[in-house]
Amino acid sequence: MKIENPNPINWRFAERAEQLQASFIREILKITQQPEIISFAGGLPSPLTFPVEEMQAAFDKVLRDNGKVALQYGPTDGYTPLRQWIADALSVDGAKIVPEQILMTSGSQQALDLLGKVLIDEGSRVLVETPSYLGALQAFSVYRPEFKSVATDEHGLVPESIDAVADGARLLYSLPNFQNPTGRTLSVERRQQLVETCARHGLPLIEDDPYGALSYKGDPLPKMVAMNPDGVIYMGSFSKVLTPGIRLGYVCAPLPLARRLELAKQAADLHTSQLTQMVVHEVVKDGFLERHIPKIRQLYGDQCQVMLDAMAQHFPAGVEWTRPGGGMFIWVTLPQHINAMQLLDEAIAQKVAFVPGAPFYANEAATNTLRLSFVTVPPERIRHGIEVLGKLIAAKL
Amino acid sequence: MKIENPNPINWRFAERAEQLQASFIREILKITQQPEIISFAGGLPSPLTFPVEEMQAAFDKVLRDNGKVALQYGPTDGYTPLRQWIADALSVDGAKIVPEQILMTSGSQQALDLLGKVLIDEGSRVLVETPSYLGALQAFSVYRPEFKSVATDEHGLVPESIDAVADGARLLYSLPNFQNPTGRTLSVERRQQLVETCARHGLPLIEDDPYGALSYKGDPLPKMVAMNPDGVIYMGSFSKVLTPGIRLGYVCAPLPLARRLELAKQAADLHTSQLTQMVVHEVVKDGFLERHIPKIRQLYGDQCQVMLDAMAQHFPAGVEWTRPGGGMFIWVTLPQHINAMQLLDEAIAQKVAFVPGAPFYANEAATNTLRLSFVTVPPERIRHGIEVLGKLIAAKL
Structure with missing residues (x-):
């Protein structure tokens, strides 16, 4: 049935498709998944923390009791009891969040895409931290904004630096808790200042919070x-507190925006798996996360400390790094003249991997930075990997 | 902690967000889900066909044998064994499809969104059937194309009518088997002509095929x-042959396009649930669909016949309708002066619902058309509902 001599297609892609780049991290992951490599490159949660049995029991129960509903098409905004549960969980510190504000998404990456789709025109100004989360830069880039990087220091984003760039901006994207990639946390005072500054400019503020529950000690800071x-606009995810492979996140938006996001979601994929939402509700509804999350905190906190101790021992003077209070990442700043991309080549030759910091910058990149994750590497290998990196860095001084 | 007197945000949405409209069908569904309404409006598969026990067993097995992998992040393009299975299933009639061409998506609605994202610039010409699938019009509209409707008759799209509008077009979207909304099937001769015509113009042809397996008798026509x-570009889905609530579809694209789609998918939601993909592979890998699909065909074919018989009995002269060879829909053309939207109001007052045809037209709409689905309504209620509609129509003659 094949037709004869078809013309080959001269593919013409949309202009936005020219912006599409493979995530550098996902490319590195392909190289570093060989078991002999000690990889600090991953952004993956530790599978040791996945509650497999609880998930299995919940799938069984939902399919047994409610299979025909779980397997049918569902509403675009999501499974109502889960949206109610999320709204209740967010109604703290005097806030009253209603389920109508909650849109369930296919991971919080989809919330980023929908926000970009609904808020960003070509050339729109978008404010991001310096550095910022790569997945957000990727999602927003498709809609061709003009990124402006807002200054950041050890206490997170510097609110005073917003005034100079706020004019006409469509949104400010922030990740206040244990930021990816730096591990930094925005201080309470800064949160208040940031919210006030954005409100003064009428500027929508995105609070992306995948790691907020993963503080090693003490209560989380106010949202x-x-x-x-x-x-x-608040974004949450079940990826880091439950499991990422099921792809379940959510966005909590002011009502006028929530309605637009829902319509965008309908056109994008109709709705997120009804079964997955019912199962997650089944798992979380009776307080499971309150028993489960402390175990994740303990594991990650311990391994973070192992890495910090090893860095103190093996990294030469002149190297600086963050000391995260939670989450999954440490950010390293090398002496100015060392290029982390070159260091990565040498490290991979010695079976150690990490992510160079440059891709996390929307504008001018600091090429002497890198991100380390400690959550999927056992302590002995953390120590050995850091020792290898320390020697490679020392050799460049 | 609330800040004092914040300025309300004067929401400014992206221009494309102004295109976003609620699916008329999903809006009607909200009205017609009361159990006392006989609804021919749905596009939902019959839950009687959902293989709940097989899904439950597969979730159990995958989580037991491979839980940590199933619950972890996965590759953007999808679960390799499932992509291989799909590539093999598509390698018929002399075609050789490789897994690298297959991208797993969150329902085939997501494939439509990704295709729009990668292929459509503002003002790009996009060719669609008359009428066409509403979800495709919705997904593409976000990217603000200029739609051109290609003529269609009882044998489907008319290939000769492409020449006049092909110039500079970015894609032609077709649904050749038991089309939604008309139930029509593109004849074999027309398929060959259509492929040749598109190849001659270097025009990418989308073959959306959610219903292809649901022929009531005889083998499916060649792809x-x-x-x-x-x-x-071929699009497939597990929604109509397995279950829709899990949101699993795929697109098979020529390699240059497949790579772009993968990058767009990465920015859109990283990947589709790894667990869902492993479970579906577990269910389908040993020939389950070959035993299961005949049951769906039988049920839908019987109910379609009940509706056709009732229409022959109750619809007055001057009303025309399609006689589908498979799928889920019958398309009705009323006498020119009857407006289906007004008929819907009267029908709902008598507890019967359907979808008016107008929203399925990208350009000029035939307001005297409507779509009926028979798959979720038992025979007795089909007969009664058609009788009610017949009387309402007769009263307008």
């Missing part, structure tokens, strides 16, 4: 969405 | 992708 529910 | 694998 910005509670300070101004009409101006802050 | 167009087999006639020109370098020029045809």
Whole structure:
């Protein structure tokens, strides 16, 4: 049935498709998944923390009790009891969040894409931290914004630096808790300032919070969405507290925006798996996360400490790094003249991997930075990997 | 912690977000889900066909044998054994499809969104059937194309009518088997002509095929992708042959396009649930669908016949309708002066619902058309509902 001599197609892609780049991290992951490599490159949670049995029991129960509903098409905004559970969980610090504000998404990456789709025109100004989360830069880039990087220091984003770039900006994207890639946390004072500054400019503020529950000690800092529910868009995810492979996240948005996001979601994929949402609700509804999350905190906190101790021992003077209070990442700043991309080549030759920092910058990149994750590497291998890196760095001084 | 007197945000949405409209069908569904309404409006498969026990067993097995992998992040392009299975299933009629061409998506609605994202610039010409699938019009509309409707008759799209509108077009979207909304099937001769015509113009041809397996009798007609694998983009779905609530579809694209789609997917939601893909592979890998699909065909074929018989009995002269060879829909053309939207109001007052045809037209709409689905309504209620509609129509003559 084949037709004869078809013309080959001269593919013409949309202009936005020319912006599409493979995530550098996902490319590195392909190289570093060989078991002999000690990889600090991953952004993957530790599978040791996945509650496989609980998930299995919940799939069994939902399919047994409610299979025909779970396997049918569902509403675009999501499974109502789960949206109610999330709204209740976010209604703290005096905030009153209603389920109508919650849109369930296929991982919080999809919330980023939908936000870009609904808020960003070509050339729109978009404010991001310096450095910022790579997945957000990727998602927003498709819609061809003009990124402006806002200054950041050890306490996170510097609110005063917003005034100079706020004019006409469509949104400010922030990741206040244990930021990816730096591990930094925005201080309470800065949160209040940031919310006030954005409100003064009428600037929508995105609070992306995948790691907020993973503080090693002490309570989480107050959420910005509670300070101004009409101006802050909150993004959450089950990837880091339950499991990422099921792809379940959510966005909590002020109502006018929530409605637009729902329509965009409908056109994008109709809805997120009804079965997955019912199963996650079944798992979390009776307080499972309150028993489960402390185990994740303990594991990650211990391994973070192992890495920090090893760095103190093996990294030469002149190297600086963050000391995260939670989450999955440490950020390293090398002496100015060392290029982390070159260091990566040498490290891979010695079976150690990490992610160079440059891809995390929307504008001018600091090429002497890198990101390390400690969550999927056992302590002995953390120590050995850091020792290898320390020697490679020392050789460049 | 709330800040004092925040400025309300004066929401400014992206221009493309102004295109976003709620699916008329999903809006009707909200009205017609009351159990007392006989609804021919749905596009939902019958839950009687959902293989709940097989899904439950597969979730159990995958989580037990491979839980940590199933619950971890996975590759953007999808679960390799499932992509291989799909590539093998598509390698018929002399075609050789490789897994690298297959991208797993969150339902085939997501494939439509990704295709729009990668192929459509603002103002790009996009060719569609008359009428066409509403979900495709919705997905593409976000990217603001100029739609051109290609003529269609009882044998499907008319290939000769492409020449006049092909110039500069970015894609032609077709649904050749038991089309949604008309139930029509593109004849074999037309398939060959259509593929040749598109190849001559270097025009990418989308072959959307969610219902292809649901023929009531006889073998499915040859796929167009087999006639020109370098020029045809094939879309498939597990929604109509397994279950829709899990949101699993795929697109098979020529390699240059497949790579772009993968990058767009990465930015859109990283990947589709790894667990869902492993479970579906577990269910389908040993020939389950070959035993299961005949049951769906039988049920839908019987109910379609009940509706056709009732229409012959109750619909007055001057009303025309399609006689589908498979799938889920019958398309009705009323006498010119009857407006299906008004008929819907009267029908709902008598507890019967359907979808008016107008929203399925990209350009000028035939307001005297409507779509009926028979798959989720038992025979007795089909007969009664058609009788009610017949009387309402007769009263307008």
